[in-house]
Amino acid sequence: MAIILICRLLTSVLVSDWADAYEYFSIGNQLELAGKYEEAIMYYEKTKELAPFSREIYLSLAGAFYQTRNYRKGIAVMNEALERFDPDLELYNTLAIGYIGQTEYDKAIKVYEKALAQDSSNVLIYSSLSILYEAVREPKKAQDILLIMPDSLLTTEIYTRLAAIGGRMNKPDEAITYYHRAYELDSTNVVAITGIATAFDIMQNPDSAVCYYELALQDDSFLQSAGRRLVELYAELDKYDRLIAIAVKLLDRDYYDAHMRRNLAFAYYKIGYNKKALSEFHVTSRLDPQDTYSRFYAARIYLEDGLHDAALKEINQAIKIDPSFIELWVYRAFIAIDKKDYILASQSLDQAAYYGGDMVQIYYLMGATAEMKEKYYDAYRFYSKGLALNPKNLPNLEAMANLYARLDREQEAAKIFSRIIEIDTTNASALNYVGYQYAEQAENLDLALELINRAMDLDPHNGFFIDSRGWVYYQMGEYEKARDDLLEAIEIEYDAVILEHLGDVYIKMNDLKKALQNYQEALELYPKSKKIKKKIQRLGQ
Template identity: 25%
Template sequence: MRQNHFKHICIAVIFISCLPAFSSAAVQGEAYRSYLRGLLASRSGELKDAVREYERVIQLDGDAMAVYRDLTLAYWQLGEPEKSLQAAEKLGSVSEKNIDNQMFLGGFYLMAGKTAEARAAWEKALVLDPDNETALVYLAACSAGDDPQKAVEYWQQFVTREPASAEGYYQFAIACEKLGKLEKAREAFSKVISLRPESIEAYISIAQIYEKEGKFVAAVQQYERSLQLDPQNMTLLMYVGGLYYRLKNYAASEEIFLRAQKINPDDSAVSLWLGLLAEGRKDWAVAARYFEQVSRHEKNVSVLTRLSYYYSMLKNNDKALACLEKVVELEPDNAQANYLLGLANYDLKKYRDAEKNFMRALELKPVFEEVYFNLGILYERWKKFPRAIEYFNKAIALNPKNATALNYLGYSYADRNMNLEEADSLIRRALELDPENGAFIDSLGWLLYRKGRYEESEKELQRAVEKVSDPVVWEHLGDVRMALNNTSNAWDAYLKALDLDPQSRSLKKKINKVRKLVLPKTLQRKALKRAVGNLIQISSLKAHVTVTGRHNVASVSSLGTLQYRRPAEWRLELLGSFLAPRIVFLQNKDEFNVYPRALDSDISPLSRQVFDGIKNYLNASILEEFDDETVSSKVSGDLFYYYAGDKSMLIDSTSGTVRRYKVDDQLTVSFKKHVLNEGLYLPSEIEVLLPGKKIRVNVTLRNVVINETMAENTFDAVKP
């Protein structure tokens, strides 16, 4: 991006052709005529004739300096460099104090590749004429390659003499940067900008210096200034967008690349970057769209492979397969491509095609651990378990520390209730390599179940469900509890598994079987306990909220944030009116306040009643009111109704979620649109009604984060 107008010196120096000052004897007669004939011959391209005439002039008058210049060039043009250099040396010896000849010699020697001689000639010219800026510039440019310190000194002299020369300061800055004097270079580039504010090259050069120093924020600022001067510069836009990406400022990177896309919508590089940015935020549909644009312009293996990945994440396995088929078509001998095509066929349950692809990959790359492992998985699913064992063992032989392969084979043995001692060895080897892996712990628990060691099995499976929320693991835990005759807890485990896999027929059968073994009263109490268990796992909660309130016919709406820490601390901060731009509701244990304090007397009692309902739901205290033998209940399908005096509650037994809590006609709190968050059910909408006060409050929760550590002062009193 940087242009250097002085690096390539114009070595075609202007040689002034003028008649030489012959001696009085030479002027008379043949010398004069020979020189004229030489000039005419040279101009008509008859160089050999010109040389002959110039040589004759020198014979007649050895001091005719200008003739040596013409002779030097004529020999060079004839392709006789040695004679040309001899003529130049002669010229130097007879005209050491002639500035024009020394300047000529500098240009000639540079053209001939004699850098040292060129520098010597210009230095002589500079001694003869200290104000000769042309000689100074030539010396600076000539020194840049092999003596940057000297170049800096020459350019320093030049800008001292010509302080208004932006080009001089630019070359001075380049020389300083090359010498590693970055601060001095930055100052010189800044001087260029002060003299020539439109100099994009200077801004870019300063940015590059900041990059060398690791000052990337400052570098970006300079690049942005360059873009202000030239907003259509695609090269610059691409570089700055890439720099933002490397700095992980993905929003700024995307903004730059979108600008570039407006300039050139068909630029494949821009689409590729935008696709990568979409991939980073896991927006697979957008990533696929951009990479589709790239693939239309070029059939690139890497692009097609990545596009196939996006399609697979979108569960569009047919398109993923088509991409990988194109990859193999482009590179049939690419082992990795054949392997990936095998995975795609496996996902589509095209086991025979997958087998063919995997085998081709092994032909191309016999030592391919991943292929052996996936062949094992393929044969296991294809009900060809003896072959699966063969390939699992090959994968393990290639890498005895392949914990996933060790566990997979061990679990497969345990699940088939065969080779249990070998399964034990394999699973424990996997756990030695990855002790906290929930799937591996589940395998151990299931192996212990197969061995009839139910108490040990339950312990391991309980540890597994704490590490991984997977329906199979919860189902295993339910099976073990059934073996221990712990039907009520088995019921809980099966329901949790069904939450994670609602379509599982086997789970539904097990749940129906357990339902018959559990008394109705116990069922209702278990549903209550399940709801409590869901909520007491929430130690803290943070969320963005929209709060809408209606009192009589008046209504208000505001955005804000809600923070809660178990058991009784919460803070709701809302964007208020112009007079009160921020309203904070704060409860720290038993102390409740509203800020600004001027509002406290007006809204404190009502707001506390509203938000106590939400707080008492989160800490599960309202549920505990119904955990009593005197509580009556009824069942309607999957819905359980509980009644305790003037209070009632509704629980969905399928998910274990509270749907409504009511206190006579004074308070009704409804919990709607439950979603899973970190394996726990939470409502995304809460509605509070105070019928006697004609108040309705709706709270919508977004971006909910649970169980993160909060600052100690989160629930401290608000300072005025």
């Protein structure tokens, strides 16, 4: 290339100056290639004195000035060249580079606009203008300049650039449109594919985002970027088998990626592979000693396996690392309650409250702890505090209702269960309880049957629900239906109340032998029942 430039140069120099011009330009060229720009400039300037009408020397001299960050002198050289020679893209482009070097983007834009007026078929001009418009924060112009390009110049690269600008303008729909056009031109263009995926991701359309991220994985180089985001999306969509497959590939490349290993462990946990999950959580804890999340889930696995001491050890280690992690205190309370260590449970809940935990949840757990200690007034007080903060909180409402039921205060319990049904029409326990109380009082039996049937629709194999319906049939006088339901219920739940109900049904059906048999079995299960004893005594008389 240097030889061609020299030949052009020599044709414009007087014959007597050929030797000097050739020598100076050649030396300047070699110095520039060696990175000695200041010295190159000196020889280029001597060549320019001998060959002022050679455009190539202006280009070389300006380029050397740019290399030394002396953009002002380089720009001056190119403006002189544009006055001396017919303007063309190479001259305009070299001048614009100088202005860009000085961050005078507006001046560079004007130069390229002149170049575009001269040549409207050059992709470089459109692309350069688009980049510069974005640099001066005019993204609409950056798009518009590309959109006026002739169709023959619109390539996948242009469409992906249009899409990227749309994305930066917070127009994901527009971005998808342009990425799709790029994809239509080249279905293997991974930039377009990941662009579509990212746009769907921004639009919170995870299913479509996953589809295109998966397509992007046809190019293995995108495993890190697309693969990592896929792992997060798979977790959101509960697609744990796919998450595991990608996470294993990523860990093959980087064994020490603690974040990815934790994701893998969580996926194993969610699909019930607790041993694998526990192993990965332990590896993650070693890779990242400050990782409280992995210790938290290791504790959950240990608790599910009944290993309370191991669970407590993991939680205590995590608390040492980050005592402000509220869920650790709450979960330590769960472990303590399961161990019947109510003092530790109370201490843990106090700490959760101290660090700003959800007091509605904390009052519920405090109430449950008090109830297990048979301190029913304290339990009532805690549940009431939780409901004062949130009157519609279902855990506190259900706990309060069950507390009333435990204390044989059925009317208060029924009122709260009725409130629960208003809030949650699919609460099977509440539906059954209210229906059963109507049956006990022999009131609103049609409504009672409707409520209990709704409960059974939600949980058709619940023996206590079936017993409730049998008891409604008993109160309605439909003894055969009652008997059939109660026989089914006792197969599921061998319970004293169900046996007593069945005995009552057999009395109505004049089968005293079976009635006595069921009362006696009921008394064996609940020997303190005076009511069952009286029924047996009546049959004996």
